[in-house]
Structure formats: C-alpha cells, structure tokens
Amino acid sequence: MRIPARFTAVAVGLSLxxxxxxxxxxxxxxxxxxxxxxxxxxxxxxxxIGAIPDQNPEKLNRLxxxxxxxxxxxxxxxxxxxxxxxxxxxxSAFRTGNLxxxxxxxxxxxxxxxxxPGARMIAQRDIDAQFYSVFIANTASGLKPIRNVKGLSxxxxxxxxxxxxxxxxxxLMPQYFLSQAGVKLSDFxxxxxxxxxxxxxxxxxxxxxxxQAGAVNEQVxxxxxRNGKVNRAKVQVIWRTSPYPDYLWLAQPNLDQSFGKxxxxxxxxxxxxxxxxxxxQKQILTLFGxxxxxxxxxxxxxxxxxxxxxxxxxx
Amino acid sequence: xxxxxxxPVLLVLPQLIHGGGWELVGQFAMAAVQPSLDPVVIQSVxxxxxxxxxxxxxxxxxxxxxxxxxxxxxxxxxxxxxxGHGAPAELIRKLLAIPRSIHxxxxxxxxxxxxxxxxxxxxxxxxxxxxxLVARVVSDLIDAxxxxxxxxxxxxxxPAGPALVTALGPPLLPQLLSYSSYRLECALRSATLLGVFGxxxxxxxxxxxxxxxxxxxLWSGLxxxxxxxxxxxxxxxxxxxxxxxPNRFTKKAMVSGRQGQELVALGxxxxxxxxxIAQGQQIDPxxxxxxxxxxxxxxxxxxxxxxxxxxxxxxNTIVLTGLAAALAVGGAPLLLLLVAAWPLGKLLVxxxxxxxxxxxxxxxxxxxxxxxxxxxxxxxxxxGFHNLxxxxxxxxxxxxxxxxxxxxxxxxxxxxxxIALLYGRFSSLARPYLAYGAYRADVILRESVVVGLVGATGxxxxxxxxxxxxxxxxxxxxxxVYAALTLLGEDLSDRARHQLLETAHGDDQSxxxxxxxx
Numbered sequence: 001m002r003i004p005a006r007f008t009a010v011a012v013g014l015s016l017x018x019x020x021x022x023x024x025x026x027x028x029x030x031x032x033x034x035x036x037x038x039x040x041x042x043x044x045x046x047x048x049i050g051a052i053p054d055q056n057p058e059k060l061n062r063l064x065x066x067x068x069x070x071x072x073x074x075x076x077x078x079x080x081x082x083x084x085x086x087x088x089x090x091x092s093a094f095r096t097g098n099l100x101x102x103x104x105x106x107x108x109x110x111x112x113x114x115x116x117p118g119a120r121m122i123a124q125r126d127i128d129a130q131f132y133s134v135f136i137a138n139t140a141s142g143l144k145p146i147r148n149v150k151g152l153s154x155x156x157x158x159x160x161x162x163x164x165x166x167x168x169x170x171x172l173m174p175q176y177f178l179s180q181a182g183v184k185l186s187d188f189x190x191x192x193x194x195x196x197x198x199x200x201x202x203x204x205x206x207x208x209x210x211x212q213a214g215a216v217n218e219q220v221x222x223x224x225x226r227n228g229k230v231n232r233a234k235v236q237v238i239w240r241t242s243p244y245p246d247y248l249w250l251a252q253p254n255l256d257q258s259f260g261k262x263x264x265x266x267x268x269x270x271x272x273x274x275x276x277x278x279x280x281q282k283q284i285l286t287l288f289g290x291x292x293x294x295x296x297x298x299x300x301x302x303x304x305x306x307x308x309x310x311x312x313x314x315x
Numbered sequence: 316x317x318x319x320x321x322x323p324v325l326l327v328l329p330q331l332i333h334g335g336g337w338e339l340v341g342q343f344a345m346a347a348v349q350p351s352l353d354p355v356v357i358q359s360v361x362x363x364x365x366x367x368x369x370x371x372x373x374x375x376x377x378x379x380x381x382x383x384x385x386x387x388x389x390x391x392x393x394x395x396x397x398x399g400h401g402a403p404a405e406l407i408r409k410l411l412a413i414p415r416s417i418h419x420x421x422x423x424x425x426x427x428x429x430x431x432x433x434x435x436x437x438x439x440x441x442x443x444x445x446x447x448l449v450a451r452v453v454s455d456l457i458d459a460x461x462x463x464x465x466x467x468x469x470x471x472x473x474p475a476g477p478a479l480v481t482a483l484g485p486p487l488l489p490q491l492l493s494y495s496s497y498r499l500e501c502a503l504r505s506a507t508l509l510g511v512f513g514x515x516x517x518x519x520x521x522x523x524x525x526x527x528x529x530x531x532x533l534w535s536g537l538x539x540x541x542x543x544x545x546x547x548x549x550x551x552x553x554x555x556x557x558x559x560x561p562n563r564f565t566k567k568a569m570v571s572g573r574q575g576q577e578l579v580a581l582g583x584x585x586x587x588x589x590x591x592i593a594q595g596q597q598i599d600p601x602x603x604x605x606x607x608x609x610x611x612x613x614x615x616x617x618x619x620x621x622x623x624x625x626x627x628x629x630x631n632t633i634v635l636t637g638l639a640a641a642l643a644v645g646g647a648p649l650l651l652l653l654v655a656a657w658p659l660g661k662l663l664v665x666x667x668x669x670x671x672x673x674x675x676x677x678x679x680x681x682x683x684x685x686x687x688x689x690x691x692x693x694x695x696x697x698x699g700f701h702n703l704x705x706x707x708x709x710x711x712x713x714x715x716x717x718x719x720x721x722x723x724x725x726x727x728x729x730x731x732x733x734i735a736l737l738y739g740r741f742s743s744l745a746r747p748y749l750a751y752g753a754y755r756a757d758v759i760l761r762e763s764v765v766v767g768l769v770g771a772t773g774x775x776x777x778x779x780x781x782x783x784x785x786x787x788x789x790x791x792x793x794x795x796v797y798a799a800l801t802l803l804g805e806d807l808s809d810r811a812r813h814q815l816l817e818t819a820h821g822d823d824q825s826x827x828x829x830x831x832x833x
Contacts, residue, residue: 053523056529084513085512085523092428097431159335159688165779190331191689198526205336208336209335210335212335312784315786
C-alpha cells in the first residue's frame, strides 16, 4: 500500500507543479485573460483595444476579434483585443495605460476622460447620440406597460435588477428616471437592487423570474429579440426611456507618440469609414447594431456627467 | 450550542425566499452532470487553472519568506536573546497588524490601481496579508517554545545567532511546515477569489460563465478546480503524515534522517520550480516599481463622507459576520451529528463541505440570489457556507485522530451513535474547536468584503460601489474603518480564544493549538 500511495502522491505533485507551465506554451490563451501586457512594446507597438463587458463574453470575443482584424488591415499595425471582467476594470485599465483604445459606455467614458486628462473621444455609433433604455418585466410579475415616467413607481417592492454598476443604459439613466418617479434604490424588494453584470444577464434573469423586472440597453434588447433569445411569453417591455447620449470610442492621449504622427486621426477615420457595403465591415456594424460610426460631439456627454455626479458615480 | 443560532436563521429564511429562479437552479444542478467538454472550453479552463495555481504558489512562497523573516523579527524570545529586551518585538507586531487586517482582495484592487493589470499584482496581493499572518504565527510559535535549551547554550557562552538556531530551529520546523502546508491550501482559494474579481485565472472564467448563465461551461471550470483542490489537499495531507508533522493537537517525533533529506530535496526543487513558473506567467517583479501616475484626486468631500450611514454600514457588517460565523461554527458539528448513524451520510457531508470550500463566496451569493432576496442574511449564508466547508474539514480531521475510548465506552453502554459521538468525542474537542471558531469569526469579518456583490450588506458593498465610482476619499475611509474593525475583532477573538483554551489545558498546549489552528 505504501508504494502505490507514494507514487500517486508524487504523480499528483508533479502534475500540479507542471500545470502552471501550460500557459507558457500557449501565450495567446493567457493574453486572452488579459494578463499579459503587450509584449512587443520594445520591437513594434501593438494597439490594444478593449471594451466594457456589456454583453456575453462569447459575443464580445467574436465582435472585437473582427474589429481587431479590420483595424489591423486598415492601419497596418498589430491590433489585439484584451477582454476585461467588469466596467470599472476597463476604466482602470485605460487609466493605467494597459488599453489603448476602448469602447466605453457614456458613464465609463466620462469617468475615463476625467481620470485620464487629454483622452480623445474619437467615434460613436449613429444611434449613440440618441440612445434609449427599456424597462422589462417578467409576465408573471403582474407589471403592465406604463405610459410615462411616473408609472415607474409601480416597481416599488418588486425584485429589480440593473446591469453593471457602471452601466449608462443599464444603471445610470434608469436610476435617474426611477428617481424622477420617486423610486429610491432601497424601495426594491430586499432593500436593494441587483446588479446582474451585463445586459444579456439582465434579460436572462428577468425572463427566468429570478428578478421581476430590470432595465436594459434597447439595442441589446432588440438584438436578443432578433436572435430569438427572448421568450415573449415570459418577458415584455413595460417602458422606453427618453433619449440620452451613450457609447463612444475613447483613445489614449499619447497614441501619436507611440504609433506615429496623425495616428489618432487615422484611427478615427478608419472607424468612421466602415460601411455595410464591405462584407467584413457589415458584420461588425450588424454586431454593433448600427448603420455606421460618426464623429463625437464631446459636449453631449455633459448631461451624462451631470447625472453621474447627481447619483454619485462621478466625483 | 452555537448551533442554536441556526434557529433565527431558519425563521427568517421563509421571508427571504422568492423562489423566482428555481428553474435556473435546476439548470445549474443539471449542468453539474453534463459539463461542457468542448476542447476550446477545456483548454481555457486548464490554462486558467494554470494561472491560478501559479499565483497561489508564488503568493504562498512569498508569504512564507516574508512571514518567517518578519516572524523572527517580531519574536520576543529572539529579541531577548539578541538585545536582552523584548520591546522591539512588540512594536513590530503592532505594525504587522495593519497589513494583516486588510483582506487580500482589497490589496489586489488597490495594487491594481497603482501598477495596472500586471500578473504580479495577484501574487503580491496574496503575499502581503498572508505574510503578516504567517509572521504572527511564527512569532507565537517561537515564543511558546521552552527556552531551557536556549538559556543553557547562552550560559555556556554560545553567541546569540547560532544559539537561537540550534535551540529553536529543530522544534520549530515541523510546526512551521505543517502550518505552511495549510497556508498553501488557503492560497489556492484566495487566488481563485482574486480571479473572480478580475485578476485573471480560473476565477475570472467562473465569474464570466456564471454571469452569462452558461452553467455547463461553469461546471467544466468547477470540476477542474475541484480536482486540483482535492489533489492538493491529499498531497499535503500525505506529506504531513509522512513527515509526522503535528496534527494540530499532538506533538510527534521531529524530522530526522531520510525525512530530513527529502525535505531538503523538496525545498531545493521548489526554488527553480518557482522561478520557472514566474517566467512562464511573465511575472515581472519590476512592474511593481513602475507606478502609474495617480489620477487627479480632488479634495475629499467631507460632507459626503460624513453623510454615509456609518452606524448601519458597521452594524450590518457585524451582523453579517456574526451570522456567518454562527452558521459555520454551529453547522459543522451539527451536520456531523445528524448523519453519525448513517455511514453514507458522512460521505455526503464531506462532499458538501468540499463543494463549500470550492465555490468562492461571491459565486455562491450570486447563485443564492436566484431564489433569495438580496440582503444581509443572504450574504451571510454564502459566507457561512464557504467557511463551513473549511471548519468542517478541520473538525473531521481532528475528530478522527481524537481519543475514541470514551465514545466506545458509551456505545457499549447502549448509547446511540450520535449521542456517543457528541459526549464521547466532541466534548473533548469542544474547547479547541470553539477557540478555532473564534479565530474563524475574525477571518469572516475580513472576508465580508467579498460578498459585497449581494447588495446593501454593509462596508463591503459600499466599498465596491466606491471603487466603481472612483471615489478615492470614500475608498480610503472605508478601508480604514474595515481595518480598525478587524483589529478590534482580532483582539476580541484573541481574548475569547485564550479564555477558552487556558481554562481547559496547560499553557503550553493552548499556545500550540492557537498557533497551528489558524
């Protein structure tokens, strides 16, 4: 008995010890977790793009994989997508310089701009200047569609979930509209709302009945409807908010220094040039739920900053 | 006795249940038996585990080096031998209480802001608080050793250094090794937890798959983690047994001869292994020196800070800690008693405890939200469940090695097996177990930050909110209050432990139990 036991233990020990070496053989897997900083800084700069994780990771991987390919072709530099786990991690990674260009929401975009003075808002979607959230409810909850913002007071005492804490369309603006209807966060069942983490998760949780209602980004809601992910017998829209500005591409202030003069402008032009007539670009635009990208008017985001300060998410 | 606390918890439970998400819980349970076997998923799970194990190993190694060094530096015996006075030891001890009082998650999140997303962050986040904890245990162990040999050597004219090593080294080593092997298990759990909050590795995968309700992929990760945990626990248990290290109550023969050689060989093999792992993971300690410029920090908003509902934040945190501790401390012996008469039951309980240790508390909390309302009791359930798994295992290990004579006597006298277990075996373990429970409560207080995801649960949730608002002033204030609370709790639990142990055993043993049961 002693010997086999010893052999097993040695084998166990060896396999455990060797395990960490596996990623060493497979650096792409590791960098997918966002742990390897761009290695090629010395030889040739790599453009690291990121995005707030507002949808399911597999969807993000597909979309930003395509974006990285497209930008790499257009700009002639290596482009790499680095996923992050939550919204504030994306802001932190942008501030600490681990990400060069990031697809932010309105709130996270403003947070990042304030934390990294000189950051440049380079593009937004055609839908972002006038963006909407929808409040959704489980059909078994007894919640009916409402006519105006005051109707949101029906949500008092219900189990309610936002998306991420730092989501513009899944938390900030919904909370703003809720406060207009006199609903405080402590009015929900259990004394607090849930934070599902992403819009896809909110839809799934409300549909399952784990929460009776929630607030989601209208574009993600529509794309879930189109893909047949929504069971209309179980979950329905009860209200569409009024419009507000949302997502944008934000670039580091120093890209021109590392990638050459005029690079930031070139990057912005490349993104804005995407059209549905090109098959790859069409795929990207469809996944973004947009016809095309446009220039950003930074002043629009003052409204977001104001609401952010009011709610305490911007300091 | 502590199990009595279960009654009020059971009473509030019906009000908590909303049952909306049973369908999801069903899907989650079903997925356990049909995890995703997609090669892409398996590959990312394995590489995630590799990252997590590396962080754990390196963080653990760092904490041991730090801990032994600082432990020696904060030992009264050592200072007395060198300087003739123990005062510097007290000072160092007090200073070390601060890094210890801050949970590794907070270290991780704070370092992340300073150095950015570098792999070295997770390693250092584990090494700092663990190191300070090891230092405390090491100094306690050294100071509890009989000083007869040391005094004799000193009297014979040996210089302080060699005398200390000769007199204290050999009796210290087995206890230190035993303790360090438990720390390695803790490090694996911590590395997973750090991942859940975005520092990479398997924890990150688990969080992302749970958030997208992708239960089959979630279970691929959980099963792999389970395998790694069982392997590690078995291997370390086997090593402890082989090298006859103290099993928390008994003192056995010291390491010598062949065991000693094996130990040296293992130690020698560990160093190149660690270096190799660090290279494989591209861990660059130099990254720690490249501080990112701090964000523009405005003047603190004093009014807003004072406006936070501090009494309720602190109160909720304490209630959360108390509930979770009671659940864990009371639940473990209760479960064992309930299934004592049923042989399969023990296996079942072991299985449940294994899962409890396996699931990081924030994941359990998110799962509980499918059927329970958010709030303090839900968070306490998640935290209590995790610690139940840890406490239960220690209880079982000790119960198995405890003296069975009284229990046998009771059984042959016609008593039922549960009662015999209770009066025969548990009664002798009760005091050290409760003493350990007091220590565990202390750990739970520190850990309460990790279930902040469940909403309105005190300092933890406010802290995560402050972090996502980049409210540095609030963040610092909250960390400070947390640290103060932990230090207070540590003091209380120390007193409770001493009282429990000193009335039961001789002074010497109480020190050992107090030290090694951490």
